[in-house]
Amino acid sequence: MIAIENLVKQYGRFTAVDGVSLEVPPGEIHGFLGPNGAGKTTTLRMIAGLLKPTGGRVLVNGHDIATEPELAKQSLGFIPDRPFIYEKLTGGEFLRFHGGLYGLGEPEIGDRVREMLELFELSRWEHELVESFSHGMKQRLVMCAAFLHRPRAVVVDEPMVGLDPRGARLIKDVFRRMAERGVAILMSTHTLEVAQEMCDRISIILKGQIIARGTVPEIRAMGDGHDDHLTAVFLKLTGGSGLQEIDEVVG
């Protein structure tokens, strides 16, 4: 379970995240939507323990990230938008190192690495240097790492960027399976179709504040009711370029 209470992050006088509260129970895929610069990544980085909140609290599976950081991180899988991977390690070496960081024992790591590489269709690349991987392969490798230690909560920032349709399908299936097994997943995305297809509930953040929350039908109902897609509701709630403006620019 992921729970954040009244989370605030200020950079000088600028408030990037302004009193965000959120709860993702076990087994739920929660979509975190918002326009660029709304505060999504900052929120996710605070949950992952990479940024220190100015105020508020983050609980991961009951552990406060500020007071019990190791226990909280132990049960969390984090997939950042721009992940770091050691380019001069092979895929297998990177995963083994990652497993060790999360406390997996030596005999268990080997089996688990092979299992994950197979799941994400990377077995052939186990002994190749990461620097030779395509963007999509690196993305899948990071997913392998995030699920390697069997986390009970996962925070993922833009999971579908750079994936081909097959890769995207695979990720969606993995996320669903994980959720069925009780993993809480908080996922930020700009792809509204993905959110609509996968998420049990959605929160929309704008200027650091949650402006809407609910299931997909509930969010859709916030629109004018004529459009089945989330796009219209999203634009209505967050403000977007009107067609007239686009016409002016395009000429």
Next chain:
Amino acid sequence: MNVRAFPYLLLPHLWASRNRARRRERGDFARGVLFGGIALIVFAALVQGSYWLTGHLLDYEELGDYLLRIGLSWLFLTFLSFLAFSGIVTALSTFFLADDLRLLVASPVATRRLFHARFFRTVVQASWMVVIFVVPILIGIGWARCAGPRFYLTAVATVVPFAVIPVAAGTVVTLLLVNTFPARRARDILMLMGLLFAASLVVVLRFIRPEQLLRVESLPDLTDFFATLQSPITPLLPSFWAGETLFASLAGGADVTHAAALWTTALASVVLVGAANERWYFSGYSRSQEAPKARFTHFRALDSVARALPLSTVRRQLLVKDLKIFLRDVSQWSQLLLLMALVLLYLYNFSVLDLQRIPYMSGYIKNVYAFVNLGMAGFVMATVAVRFVFPAVSSEGSAFWIIRTSPLSLRDFLWSKFWTGLVPVLALTEMLTVAANQFLGIDPLLKAMSAIAIVLMSFALVGLATGLGARYPRFGADPSQAAGSYGGVAFMVQAVLFIIVIIALVGWPSSVYLLHQMRRAPFTPAQQLLMPVSLLAAVGVSLFVWLASMRSGVRALEGMG
């Protein structure tokens, strides 16, 4: 949970080094031979130098011993300040700016374990250069004094804690800096601090006027001399403890007190820095993740000047872009400032030399100095070119697609890089040569020859650097590291050969002319023929290097996959 000891966190670097060694890149062997050869020569020279000096000191018995003892403390004192500064800069990178921290901080690794792994790395990274210098010096001293294995063991046991103490102090300073300023801003501040540190060292050395020491009438009496040597060596500094420990071991004894002082201070500093780190690391790291508020100069004057230049829009935009990126990156231009300080020092040396009072500084030898000066200017030119012109194409980095997809020809792009590099390089080295020759008071014809030679060399070396930079680009790497790449090394080797050839081609006719001037002897027919041929060959070689390098660079860019 299976908690692993901190060395586990060093594994990726070891594995990466192993993988790099297994998969050799093109030019690795040549680079290894070149750098290895240079390192061996320097190592042997240091061993020989310290052996020679220690051997001579042996002739003075007690006075020699005393000087060796002070010398050891001075040696370590010099390295102490270097290690402290290096510790600050390295800690900033290893603790706060390294990319892999995003992975490690998000993982359930305790702050203390992360600290130990990072501190170990910081000590190694900050001190390897000092260790490389200290080792041959101590080998030379031990060899001259016929020291046994105990001396060398003591040396290892002394150098390790000696390196730890200043690096720990540097790490604390970094921790304070990062908790006060965002890390990226702190790096800019450090760059400038380092620059001021180096420049002030140069200026102080210059104002001490070491040339005065060579005048017998200006030497102080012996007591004053030793008092001056002793004054900065305080018994409270680790450099003094290290010097004393090693001197005692050299004399066959053991200075347990100072060795214990070194080790206890080193261990205590690790414990204290570890505790400070546990308390303030995360807040500092979190601050370092915050993008620094854009604080930059718009350089509107630059835009106005560029508009006034007779350039096409495309070339003007490329020039403005390159200059703005360069000027906004402190780490780039701060190195250029340091070079300028050294150049000014070089010129100042010529200005204070009272050549008329040196009897052997005859007209001929004085004029030969013009060519030494030309060689020096050539090396400055090659250094600036490899550091700033060679990475010009690589510095486009991941933004190179903008150039490749734009309707700008790659030929125009590379020539724009050439002209942007040529103007500052030519101005700097021409100023250096003309001013130094003026201070030396050399023959007007040689002054003109040197000035022309610099123009030729600038075109050729900047062309060579631009061309090779295009042939061996490293788009993913830090541009400042491109100088050490295969292409950078190839450039330096070719540049040195070119400088030697040009000096020979310009120097020979000039020396013949000078001898003719002094002896009033007529030129032989062969000389009359070969002198202009030699000068024309210098022009031809320069033009060939310039144009062939640029053409090869353009072809390489056009052939890029």
